[in-house]
Amino acid sequence: MAYAIQVTDVNKGEGFLLLTEDNADFQRFDTFEEADDFNYEFEQTLEDGLSSAVVEFN
Numbered sequence: 595m596a597y598a599i600q601v602t603d604v605n606k607g608e609g610f611l612l613l614t615e616d617n618a619d620f621q622r623f624d625t626f627e628e629a630d631d632f633n634y635e636f637e638q639t640l641e642d643g644l645s646s647a648v649v650e651f652n
Contacts (some may be wrong), residue, residue: 596622597629598651599636603650605643611651620652 598620599612605645613620631650637646 595652596624597626597648599629599633599646599648600622601640601644601646603643604645605626611649612646620651 601612602609611632614621617645621632623632626648633646633648640646
């Protein structure tokens with residue numbers, strides 16, 4: 595199983611998966627711990643009204 599970061603616009607209720615820097619694919623992580631560590635830092639960069647969470651990615 596892999597993990598990804600889901601970003602949600604809390605005002606619109608819309609969510610999407612985070613892409614890699616080159617936008618070629620979804621950003622995937624092999625373990626929950628890797629995804630959670632990345633998300634902790636990533637969440638600090640989000641604008642107001644956006645949130646992020648680790649989700650399972652198949």
